[in-house]
Amino acid sequence: MKKTAAVIGGGVIGGGWAARFLLNGWDVRVSDPDPEAERKITQVLENARRSLPGLSDALLPPEGQLSFAASLEEAVEGAGWVQESVPERLNIKHAVYARVEAVTGGRTIIGSSTSGFRPSQLVEGAAHPGAIMVCHPFNPVYLLPLVELVPAPQATPAQIDEAREVIESLGMYPLHLKKEIDAHVADRFLEAVWREALWLVKDGIATTAEIDDAIRYGFGIRWAQMGLFETYRVAGGEAGMKHFMAQFGPALKWPWTKLMDVPEFNDELVNLISDQSDAQSGAHSIRALERIRDNNLVAMLRALKAQDQAAGALLNAHEKTIRAGTILNARAADIAEPALPVVTLHRAVPLDWTDYNGHMTESRYLDAFAQSTDRFMEIIGCDAEYIAAGGSYFTAETHIRHLGEVNAGDVICVRTRVLQGGGKKMHLWHEMYLGEELVATGEHFLLHVSLETRKPVDAGPAVDAALRRFADAQAGLPRPEGAGRAIGAPR
Ligand SMILES: NC(=O)c1ccc[n+]([C@@H]2O[C@H](COP(=O)([O-])OP(=O)(O)OC[C@H]3O[C@@H](n4cnc5c(N)ncnc54)[C@H](O)[C@@H]3O)[C@@H](O)[C@H]2O)c1
Numbered sequence: 001m002k003k004t005a006a007v008i009g010g011g012v013i014g015g016g017w018a019a020r021f022l023l024n025g026w027d028v029r030v031s032d033p034d035p036e037a038e039r040k041i042t043q044v045l046e047n048a049r050r051s052l053p054g055l056s057d058a059l060l061p062p063e064g065q066l067s068f069a070a071s072l073e074e075a076v077e078g079a080g081w082v083q084e085s086v087p088e089r090l091n092i093k094h095a096v097y098a099r100v101e102a103v104t105g106g107r108t109i110i111g112s113s114t115s116g117f118r119p120s121q122l123v124e125g126a127a128h129p130g131a132i133m134v135c136h137p138f139n140p141v142y143l144l145p146l147v148e149l150v151p152a153p154q155a156t157p158a159q160i161d162e163a164r165e166v167i168e169s170l171g172m173y174p175l176h177l178k179k180e181i182d183a184h185v186a187d188r189f190l191e192a193v194w195r196e197a198l199w200l201v202k203d204g205i206a207t208t209a210e211i212d213d214a215i216r217y218g219f220g221i222r223w224a225q226m227g228l229f230e231t232y233r234v235a236g237g238e239a240g241m242k243h244f245m246a247q248f249g250p251a252l253k254w255p256w257t258k259l260m261d262v263p264e265f266n267d268e269l270v271n272l273i274s275d276q277s278d279a280q281s282g283a284h285s286i287r288a289l290e291r292i293r294d295n296n297l298v299a300m301l302r303a304l305k306a307q308d309q310a311a312g313a314l315l316n317a318h319e320k321t322i323r324a325g326t327i328l329n330a331r332a333a334d335i336a337e338p339a340l341p342v343v344t345l346h347r348a349v350p351l352d353w354t355d356y357n358g359h360m361t362e363s364r365y366l367d368a369f370a371q372s373t374d375r376f377m378e379i380i381g382c383d384a385e386y387i388a389a390g391g392s393y394f395t396a397e398t399h400i401r402h403l404g405e406v407n408a409g410d411v412i413c414v415r416t417r418v419l420q421g422g423g424k425k426m427h428l429w430h431e432m433y434l435g436e437e438l439v440a441t442g443e444h445f446l447l448h449v450s451l452e453t454r455k456p457v458d459a460g461p462a463v464d465a466a467l468r469r470f471a472d473a474q475a476g477l478p479r480p481e482g483a484g485r486a487i488g489a490p491r
Pocket residue numbers: 008009010011012013014031032033034037072084085086087088089092096113114115116136137138139
């Protein structure tokens with residue numbers, strides 16, 4: 001059943017949540033008194049549509065419907081989840097919860113995006129405190145997976161499980177904190193780093209640009225993949241964490257940091273920092289910076305995905321749940337009509353597949369077709385287990401034709417035919433479609449090899465039979481236009 005989320009407060013964060021829900025197939029009703037809210041959310045949604053769908057190698061569900069409710073009550077009525085992202089003022093949040101509870105009677109979870117309030121503060125005076133919990137996301141909410149989940153003590157295990165399930169279903173990672181603390185966990189780090197940075201600028205040690213360089217050329221890259229402790233464990237070398245602690249522990253007593261002192265936030269400091277920031281980044285609009293940020297985040301997340309590490313491992317796990325039960329998880333025996341071309345790829349084109357023109361870059365056509373070939377191999381039983389047992393197909397020849405333009409975010413679908421199959425040989429014909437338009441073809445000739453001798457050998461009987469079933473059923477289809485075509489031959 002289609003689910004509806006009520007997004008209360010549609011600013012930077014509420015807009016990000018709206019996009020996250022919509023692009024994962026939920027309908028979204030927004031309540032925000034600001035007449036500018038619709039324009040602002042539309043902008044966030046535009047960025048999200050450009051970057052999120054292609055992040056995954058599996059196609060997300062069809063986008064849900066966005067609407068703007070005339071009142072908070074209208075937004076909340078019948079919703080399966082309420083996400084509050086109103087300004088960080090406790091009295092505003094309390095007033096919102098009272099109105100939401102009057103409609104939901106505590107039956108619907110109210111997630112709060114609060115960066116700083118503890119759940120026990122949020123639930124003061126609430127009729128159904130167990131249903132109100134901190135669900136603290138990170139900007140941009142549509143790309144970054146972390147949600148700090150901090151329930152109030154009154155929350156039941158069932159309510160916590162429900163929240164966890166919803167967050168996971170959005171491709172996000174619920175970090176369930178068992179004890180509450182002001183500003184949760186992640187923002188406490190950020191505050192510490194922010195404090196140090198303010199001192200460094202104020203004392204004239206480093207500019208805003210130099211501080212950003214210190215992060216992005218070094219530990220910032222390390223943190224995204226291993227965090228703090230695993231990085232330090234590696235830094236301890238063979239002797240590991242204990243050695244690291246012994247080596248660097250005493251340094252904590254040296255005057256490296258100003259720790260809890262905060263420089264006075266006066267006009268002088270604010271101007272110093274904003275002037276340096278203008279000099280550093282003023283040439284770009286915020287919109288341009290958002291796009292640069294999103295391009296980089298997508299590329300980094302997809303790099304981690306290829307390594308199956310950190311947030312990339314989460315993407316892979318989520319993808320498995322999206323694929324489950326779809327055609328993209330089927331095996332040969334599940335395909336009732338082997339005479340028809342088989343869908344071997346269905347995805348949105350990711351940002352890191354495009355070139356300076358915004359088009360899908362040439363090498364990615366081969367990437368897409370190679371994924372289709374891999375998927376077809378899996379369908380006929382040449383899967384990880386079969387390959388581990390010593391057999392596989394190696395590609396001997398490839399011919400790609402580019403017939404139409406493909407851009408970032410476009411949903412492409414590859415249908416695959418078997419032109420010849422059996423014994424050592426597999427001759428595949430991939431057609432890539434954008435809607436009904438044929439945009440590329442890929443013709444691939446593969447040989448089955450023994451991974452031990454690296455020489456061609458016949459495929460195992462089960463794989464051979466599955467391949468021949470497609471080859472025989474498709475033998476009667478007309479030969480595709482362009483198959484076997486020599487490069488440069490007249491069309
Ligand atoms: N900005 C961040 O980086 C960030 C990150 C994580 C969490 N948060 C948290 O998210 C929440 C929202 O922050 P933001 O940065 O999106 O603020 P924002 O000012 O961009 O958006 C707040 C929105 O709430 C609307 N609003 C005000 N009163 C309302 C009401 N009674 N009902 C419905 N809408 C109302 C405002 O019109 C505005 O559009 C805060 O609790 C903040 O701590 C912010």
